Amino acid sequence: MSSKPQRYQGDYVAWTGGCMFIGSGGGPVAPHAHYAIQLVIGAPSGLQVQSGHRGQLMPCQGALVPSRAVHSIDVSSCDWTAVVFIEPETQAGRALSARMGGQVELLGDEALASVPNQLEQAWRMTRTVEAVQDVAQALVSSLSRTVPHVPSDPRVLMAIEHLRAHRGEAPSLEELAAVVHLSASRFRHVFVEQTGMPLRTYQLWRRLLKAWEILMEGDNLANAAHAAGFADSAHLSRTCRTMFGLAPSAMQMKGPLSERLRAPSSYLG
Template sequence: MSEKLPRYEGDFLAWTGGGLFIGCGGGQVAPHAHYAIQLVVGAPSGLKVQEGSRGAWKACAGALVPSRAVHSIDVSDCEWNAVLFIEPETPQGRTLAARLNGQIERLEGEELAIRVDSLGHAWRECRNSKTVQQAAQALVDWLSGTLPHLPSDPRVLQAIEHIRGRAGEPASLEEVAGVVHLSPSRFRHLFVEQTGMPLRTYQLWRRLLLAWEFLMQGASVASAAHAAGFADAAHLTRTCRSMFGLAPSAMRMAGPLSDRLREPPAAQG
């Protein structure tokens, strides 16, 4: 979304290799491109997609946008909408990139509608981040025809835990490789094989996840940036624009998931 859409309100989630904006409101987004492959859906109808900066607007239930493809979306007539990002290096990303071959694909169909409804139900009714993430990932897995893939090598799992324990502070390849007793070159190959992305990209995803978690809890952009290991708010904004095509200030964190995070704990009886 762009900073000209202050009425857009919702939530953000991220996981290894992907992320999701889901919310209500907003309007027409200025033409832009970003590194991640994008899946956008509008419910129950009303989504419009433009290819390039001057292409014709076309209505659809959803659209797959390849990496670095200039496009725009209009969600003015949608009751709610979701924008999912898929890292091109992941198994799902590689499959979708080959399928799209650089062209935007508009999506329709009853099965898509059923899966979008499931995502909407998870977000609005369940109000549970894990359930929403599972519904979003299931939608991507269905479109890509790939099976869910999680790191299973104990050395990679140990490395991931080490990275998470640093609370946003980046770790060098040599440091993480040393933790799991591998050479940097061997660890680099193993990590990409297991996660679908280089260590540096994975760490950036982790820092973005942390930043948006703080934003969903009500933190300012500046404090979220600092807590997640970014140099300042401008650094976080540039990174979000590069990876998602929007700035953190474009979205007001006021969806069911962020509202739940800010609810006071229940009184103990």
């Protein structure tokens, strides 16, 4: 087992409707709740999860935590951990919510199988965002029994491209509907159908993704917040706490992915 840093440090990987923190270090986390559904893995062992304010810490390899459920985790004895957050309004999020029935679910070998080994290989050896992303999304799909859905309606794709072109801004529902020549009500329906979440939630995910991408590149919190359209670093931190239960300052971007991202192009080969 490799030596762990005392402070949690690692990498951030995101996709539409979900994201993941993967790293080493850290210890007990006080009981808290947040908006996103949480899937946590502790490897190779040592994870403990508590349900509620006064529940007992239970050893497990992984756990699923419902949206807004009070819980605590202790990763002191783990070599590394992966914490996946799933937007509750996505197809996978709704399926996981139904599976859990409002209760924390502990996961063992039968549910996780070889995923921890695959994830560690993708993170520490392959060292690409895409490889880590593939393993994480496959696990979410397996647990939720859903298939990852990529928007295919050209009107929604056009709207998403418009959002990307105006990064840092927040076009209204009416503005985007006009861009794709639909009424606001019809566009709202098509957008949710294609992406699995309302426009405002999708915009927030995109802004958070952008902020963490900038932090992965080594920039500071203030610049990341400004570039992603947050009022300031405090606004970004508050939003992260609400969505994920932690602020960006709680994690040092010093994992294999961020190190490779910052390396000279000659190293990247």
